[in-house]
Amino acid sequence: MFWGRFDGVTGTITTSGTPMQTLALNVTIDTNSVSTANKDLDGHLRSPDFFNVKEFPEMNFVSTSSKKLERNMWEVTGNLTMHGVTKPLTANVEMTGQTESVRGKKIGFEACFTIDRSEFGMNYGIEKNSIGKSVQIIVALEAVSS
Numbered sequence: 001m002f003w004g005r006f007d008g009v010t011g012t013i014t015t016s017g018t019p020m021q022t023l024a025l026n027v028t029i030d031t032n033s034v035s036t037a038n039k040d041l042d043g044h045l046r047s048p049d050f051f052n053v054k055e056f057p058e059m060n061f062v063s064t065s066s067k068k069l070e071r072n073m074w075e076v077t078g079n080l081t082m083h084g085v086t087k088p089l090t091a092n093v094e095m096t097g098q099t100e101s102v103r104g105k106k107i108g109f110e111a112c113f114t115i116d117r118s119e120f121g122m123n124y125g126i127e128k129n130s131i132g133k134s135v136q137i138i139v140a141l142e143a144v145s146s
Helices: 039-046
Strands: 009-016 022-030 058-070 073-082 085-101 104-116 134-144
Touching: 009 104, 009 134, 022 073, 022 134, 058 085
Parallel strands: none
Antiparallel strands: 009 022, 022 058, 058 073, 073 085, 085 104, 104 134
16 A cells, blocks of 8 residues: 655635535645655656656546535535546545634645546556555645635
8 A cells, every 4th residue: 555645736615604504625736746755656656657747737626516414524526637537526525623823714624535546547557456446535625714
């Protein structure tokens, strides 16, 4: 099992209601910013075998709807575009915290979901059963309120 992260993440989080009822996400990830703490693995992940960062420098998630589940949880549906392929995705998103300080209002969210990377054209290692096709993704976001 490998763990990695993307250091280049930007986007917006929009909420409405008091208490918060709706949640909208628009997130862009710089695929070249992949980081696993292993230079060789990072280079391979940037290659055409995986993210192909020269051809697909970004991946995006844009939500299309949200549904309030329980106190700090939402079901967020949208479209994930990765490796030139767009697929619908639904993820449970949890608000992990909210604070106000001299640096402004901040709010945190976390989403966990699993994708089949072969659906996005990333088939390296699957045919020889050397690498699985399911990838668990954890997205942690912190936003500054405006």
